[in-house]
Amino acid sequence: MASDGNSCCTKDSTESSHPFGVDDILVKIGQFGKFQRLIYPCIFCMVIFTSVISLGFAFTASRVVYRCRIPECDGLENSYEKSWTEFSIPKTLSGQLDKCHRYRSSNSSSGQNSCNLESFDRVAETNCGEDFIFRDREITISNDFKIFCSDEWKLAMVGTINNVGKFFGIFLGGFISDRYGRRFVLTYGSLMSAVLGSVRSFSPNYYVFVTLGFLDNLFGATLYPTVFILGLEIVGPKVRVVAGTSIPFCGGIGGFLLALAAKNFQNWRWIERVFYFPALGFIVLPWIMPESFRWLLSQGEEKRAVEILQKAARINKRKLSDVSIEKLLQSNRQSLASAGSDTKNSKFPIVEAFKVFPWRIVICLLCWFTNVMVFYGLNLNLDFLGGNKYNSFMFVSLIEIPGILLPFLTMDRFGRRRSLFGYMFFSGIFILAMNYVNSEFVSLQLALYLLGKMTITASYQTLYFFTSEIFPTSVRNSLLSFCSMIGRFGSMVAPLTPLLANYYASAPAILFASCAILFSSMALLLPETRDMVLPTTLQEAQNIGQKEINAELDAEEELLETTT
Template sequence: MTEVENGCANGTSTPENKDSDSSGLDSILLRIGQFGKFQIRSYGLIIPPMIFNAYLMCVYIFLTGSVVHRCRVPECDGPNSTYDEPWTEFSIPTMKSSGDLDKCNRFVPYNRSSDMCFADNYDQNSKEGCGIDFIFRDKELYISNDFDIYCLDEWKLSLVGTVSVAGQLVGSPLGGLFSDRFGRRSMVAIGGFTSAVFGIIRSFSPSYYMFLILGFLENVGSGIIYATLFIIGVELVSHRARVLSCSILPMFFSVGEILLAIIAKSVPNWRWILRIGYTPALAHIALIWLLPESVRWLLSRGDEKKAAEVLRNAAKMNKRKVSEATIEKLILENRYKLEKENLTTQFPITKAFKTFPWRIINCSICWFSNVLVYHGLNLNSVLLGGNKYDSFMYLALVEIPAYGLLSLTLNRIGRRFSLFGCLLICGICLGTTIFISKEFYVLQLSLFLVGKMAITISFQCLYFYTSEIFPTNCRNGLLSLCSMFGRIGSMVAPQTVLLAKFNESAPAILFSICALVAGFLALLFPETTDVILPSTVDEAGEIGHKMLDVKDKQGAS
C-alpha cells in the first residue's frame, strides 16, 4: 500500500503517517469504498450545515447595507413623492465621485414656503443637513432605516461586521477545544443549533444594541462550524480522496452565499432574511443522532469500541466486507500510537521562533492580507455599480470553479508560484478597477470577479501551504497563530466600507496594495511541492536548503 498523505495538503508520502493510525485506517477505508452509500449519506448530512454556515457568516453584509436615500425637500416633495423627481436637479447636491444624489444634504432655500419649488430659490453654494427626514429609492427594510442609522452614524453599520467576526474569534478556539473533547458531530450540532436560536431571536430585536449583542453571541456558536465540517469531510475518506474532498466541500459554502443573495433580493427585509435562513438551521441538533462520529476522533480518544462499530456499519452500508482480524489489528496499532504519543509529546514552538522567525512573520502577514482582501471584496461588492444582489451572487459563483482549479494549480506550478501568481493577478485586477468609470460596469465587474477568483484560490492555497512549511510537532500551534492574524484581517474588513464614504476607490486601492505586497512576500517562502512534510523544527528549517543543494549537484553533474 502507498504511504499516506497528510490531510489535504498533497499526495506525497509522509513518514510521520507511517506509524500513525492512518496506515491501518486508510487501508480499511479503501476496502470499505471511497464514495459508497455510507460516505454519500454522511456528506449529505454535512452539506446543509456548510450552506448554513455561509449564510450565517455573510448575512450581515445585507443586513447592514446602507439604503439609498435623499433628503426630503419640504418646498417640493409631497406625501407621494419618489426618489427621482425633477426638482432634485436644483435642490439636492450630487456627489462628484459617483454622480449620485447626496444622501445627507440639500441646498439651503432662500424662502421656505411650500410654493417656492423653483431653481432660483436655492443657494447652490450653501448646504444643510436634513436629520432623518429622507425619501428612499427602494422598498427595503434593513437596520439602517429600521433603527435610523444614517450619515454620520453609519459607522455603526460597519461595527456590526467587526463585532460578528469578534464573536467568531472567541468561538473558534473554544470550539476547537470542545470538539477535541466532545467530538466533531456534537460541536456542529450544538454550534449550528445555538447560532440558529440566537439568529431567530435577533430578528425580533427592538434596538440596535440588542441586535449587536445577539450578533456576537450568534457568531460565537458559528465560529466552530466551518473548520469542524471540513475536518469531518476529510476524515470520511482515505488519503487517495482527500484532495477531492477538500475541493468539493467548500463549493457548498459558495452555494450558501448564492442562496443568501437570492433570498435577500426576493425578501429585502432584514428580519425575514434572518427568519427564513435560520429557522431550517434548527435541524442541526438532529445531527447528534443522524451523523456518525469521526472514526479518527474516536480512535484518538481511545474509544475503539465505537470506532469499530462505525467501521462495521460503513462496510455493511457499502456492501463490503472487513474482517474482525483487520479491525483488531487497527485497535492494537492505535493503542501503541497513543502510548507512544503520551511519552514523546513536546511543545517546541519556542525553538521554531528561533529557527525561522521570518517565515512565521511572513505567514502571518499573508494570512492577514488574504483574509482582509477575501472578506473585503464580499463586503464591498454591494458598492459596485449595478444591482448589489447580483454583484454579490457573481462573486460567490466564481468561487466554485476556483476551488476546482486549486488542485490543478498546486500540482502544476507549485505552492509558492501559485500563491504569488494568484495574489499578483488579484492585485492587478483590483488596481485596474480604480481607473474604470462606473459607466463601464461590465468591465469593472469582470475585473472584480477575476480578482475574487484569484484571492479564493490564494486563500485555499495558503491553508495547504501553512500545513507544509511548519513541522508536525508544532504545526497546529503555528497554524493557529497565523490564522489569528487572518481573523484580525476579517475584523478590519468591515471598516473598509467606511473608506468608500470618503473615496469610492479607497477600498480597491487598499486591497490591491495588500494583495501585491503579500504576493511578493510569498516568493520568500520555500517551495514544498513533492517535499516530505517535516516532523521536527530542524527538518522544517532545512526546507528549501535541501532543494538548493540538489539543484547545485545536478548542475555540477
Template sequence: MKLEKIPVEKISTPTPTATTTTTAEDTHLDDIIIRIGQFGRYQICLYILLCLPIVCNAFYSISYIFTASSVDHRCNISQCDNLESTYYTSASFLNFTIPQEKGMGTASAWDQCSHFAFAKTIISLQNESECLAQNFNRRHRVPCEEGYQVSQDERTIASEFGIFCSDRWQLSMVGTVNNIGQFVGIPLGGYLADRYGRKTILVVAGVLSAFAGLARSHAPNYYSFLCLEFLDMAVGSTLFPTAFLMAIELVGPKHRVVAATVISLTYGLAEAGLGYLASYIRDWRILLRVLYTPALLHLLFICLLPESVRWLLSQSQETDAKNTLRKAARVNRKSLPEQHLSELMRSNRQLVAQSAASGGHYTVQQIFHALGWRIAQCCFVWFIHTLLALGLSLNSNSLSGGNKFENFSITGFMQIPGIIFGTILMHRLGRRWALTSLMSSCGIFLLMVMAFEEDYPLIASCLYFLAKMNSTGSFMVLYFFTSEIFPTNCRNSLLSFCSMVGRFGSMLAPQTPLLPLPPFTL
C-alpha cells in the first residue's frame, strides 16, 4: 500500500518476507545506535528499570482471577449443620444431603448450589434428630435456602461479599470491567505518551495505578470494588505498551527482536509468579496491597529513566536527544563524534518540516487515509488473540490435576517456550507466516482437547498448555509486528488503538467460564 503523506518507519530488522521503508531520521539514528552500542550497558540498565512497569502490568491486568475467584462452598444443611460446622465437616451426613458432581477424570466434589430436599418421614417417639438419610429425598434437588458453608482456605470478594451460585456472574463481571478499563486506558495512554512523552506517562500511570489498587484493597462492598477495578485499568493499562515501545526504540536493529523477546519473557514470568504469590497470600486485601505498593517506585523514574530519543526527535527537542545519546555512548564506553549528532539533527529538521501535520502530529483523517486497511487488519487479529489468550488463562482452573494456582502458574511458564518458539519462527518464516502457523496450531490443539478431555484428561491438559504456548508465541509476533509498521509520531497511538479494539475479545473472555459447555470449551 502506498503511503502518500505518512512515512512508514522501520523499527526492527526486516525478515525475508517482510519489507519496510525507512526514513532519513531512522537511518541516521540507527547508525548512531550501532556506533554507541546496540545493546550495551546503557540499554541493559534501561531494561532493568522498565521491568517495573512490565511486571506491574502483568500483575494488575489479571489479578482479578484470584481476588474475584469463586471459593469452595456448599449449602448449609440446617437439619445437620451447627455453629461448629465448616465446609470440611464430617462427610457422614453430606453423603445423603448434598449431591456429588463428577469433575474431570475421576475427581468428584459436592454440589455447590443445591442439596436434596428435606422431607421428614420418620417421627421418633424420642424426638430423634432430623439429620437422617431417610429424611432427604435424593430424587429432588432444591437450591440453597439456609445460606452456605464456605471454605476458609481462601478469602476472596466471593466469600466476603457473599457472591455465590446465581450471583456468580458478578465475579465474571469483574474481569469484563477490568478489560473495559483497559479499553479506555490503553488508547488514552497511548495518545498522551505520544503527546507528552513515554517517561511522563510511565510515572503518572504507575503512581495512579498504585493508588487505585491500594484503595481497592479497602473496598467496603462489591460495587466500590468494581469501580476501583475500572479506575485502576483506566489509568494503569498503558504501562506495558509504553514500556515495550520505549525499550525497543533505543536498541540497535540487530538486537530488536531479542529485546522484544526479553520484554515478553519478563511478562510471562511475572504471570507465573503471580500464581505462586497468590497461593501463599490467600486474602484478597493483603494480596492487593503486596501487588500495588511496589508501583510507587515509578516515582524514581523522574530521576533515573531517560526519555525516548525517537520521541524527543519527533518533538524537535534536539538538545535533550543529543544529551541522551551522549550519555548512552559514555555509559557504553563508546565514542560519538559531534558531526554524527549534527547530521542526525539536520535530517530530523527536514523530516519535521516535511510533515503534513502541524506540530509534528498527524490528524486522524491523515492516519486512516494512509493506513486504514492496515489498521483494520491489525484490529481484527488483536481481537482474536486477546479472546484466546485471556480465555486460556481464565479457564485453566478447570484443568484436571493440581489446583487453580498451579495451573495458572503453568500457563504463565508455558509462555516462555512460546515466546522463544515464536521468535525462532519469526526469524525463519517472517512475521506473517509465523503468525498464521502459530494460531492455526493453537486451534488444532484446542480441538484435540475437546476430543481427549473425557477419557484422557492428562493428555487433554498437556494439549491445553501447548495451545497456550502457541497462543503466546503468536501474541508476541503480533505485538512486534504491530509496533514496527507505524510511524514514530503515531506509533504508540496506533499500537494502543489496535490493542484497544482487541479488548473487545478480552471483555468477552471472562464470561466464558459461565457458558454451559464442557470446562475446556472456549
C-alpha cells in the first residue's frame, strides 16, 4: 500500500536555521534502538490488520460460481460440471455457463423426466428460480444470504459502502489524532474495529453485514495514517526513510495473509474471525504503546514528553542530560509561540491556493482518483486471470513490495514528473496488453497483470511524494488530505467495476488502462520538484514552475546566441 507522510525525505525551506529539536534528542538516545524495535512489531501488526479491514470484502462478499439445478438431470450427487449442461444450460458471451437461466424442459408433464438432447427446448429459456448448484465449496455472503443473479449488485455495493465509511473515517481520525493523541486513536480505533468485525461474523442478514462493515471501516480508516505518522515520529532522521518504507510493506503482507486464510477456510465467517478475534488483543495497547513525544510537545505537555524520552534513553542504554532536555523545551516553547502567531496571521487558506494554481490542483486530483481506482480495482478484478483467485490475490499483494521500492530508484534520476508519467502510462499499457493476450497463455496474462499492479503501486508511491512537494507548507497538509479525499471516490468506484464485466468481459481492464494512459500525460504538465527546497508560501510554490520555464527560455536564448 502506498504510504502517507513520505515527504519526510525532503527538506523544507524553513530549516535553514535549525533549532535544537526532537531529532537532535533522538540522535543522542538512539535513532532506532531497542525502544523503537519493541514498538515496531505493534505497528506492523496494525498495518496488516488495516489491510484486512480494507480488502476483506474481496473474499467475504465475492461472487460464487453457480448454475441452475436441472431436476431432469441432477441426481443426489450434484456437481457443477456435467456433460449434459451443454444442451440444458445456455452459455454467456465469454463461453461460461449462464448462472441464472436454463433451457425450458420439453418433457411431457406426464411420465418420467428424461435427460437428453430432446428433453430441452434450446430456443426457449427460463429462470432458475432459487435452486442452484455451486462449483466450489466456498461460502461467501452470496450463497449464505441468497444473493444471486439480479441481486448481485449488492455484493459490489459492499466495497463501495465500506469505502464511504473509510471516507468519513479519514477525517475523523485526523481530527481526533491531533486533538487527543496518536495512542488514543490507535487504541479505540483498533478495538472498535475488532469488536465490530467480530460481531459482523455472526451477521444474520445482508443489511446487518453492510451496516457493521461501514462502521468497521469508519473506525479502521483512522488507523493507517495515525500508525504511519507515529512510526515516523519515534525514529531518528537517518532511519526515517527506511522506516517509512517498511510500514507500507506490511500492507502487501496483509493482503497475502488474507488470501492465505481465505484459501484455507473458504467460509466468510471464519475468515473474519481468524483476523478480528486476535485483534481484540489491541486492548493492551495503552500499556505497551507510548504516546508520541512529538505530539505531546506540540500540545505543551512537556512533563509526559520528557518522561517518555527518558524511558527511551534507559531502554536504549543511552544517557540524556538535563541540559539537552532544557534546550529541547526552550526550543519547543519558541516554536509553539511562533506557531500560534502564524495561525492568527495566516493568509494562505486552501481557497487561496485554488486561485493561485487551480490547474495544478485539478491535475493532482485526477491523478489521485485514477491511481486509487486502478490500485484497488486490480485487487478486485482477478476474474481477468481465471485460475485460482486465492493464488492470484497473493501474487497481486506481494508485487506491491517491489512497487514501493521502484520510486526510490527513479525519482532522483528521472525526476518526479517523468516517474509519475512513466509508471501510470506503463501500468495502462500492461493492463491493456494483458486484455488482448489469448486466455491460453495464462502465465503471460499473469505477468502483465502483475506488472500493471507493480507500476500503479510505484505511481501511487510517487504521487505521495510529488503532491507533498508541489504545494507550500501553509496548505500542504490541507491539500494532501483533499487529494486523498478525492482518491477515496476512486476506491468507491473500484468495487463496482466487476459489474461491468457482466456486459463486456474486458470493460474493467479497458477502463483502468484508458484512465491510466490518459491522465498520465497530464502529469507532464506539473512542475518538476527534483532537487528543490520545499516551498513555504504560495508564491514560492508558484515559482517552482516559473523557474523551470525561465531556465528553458534562458537555454533557448543561449542556443540562439551560439548559432548566430
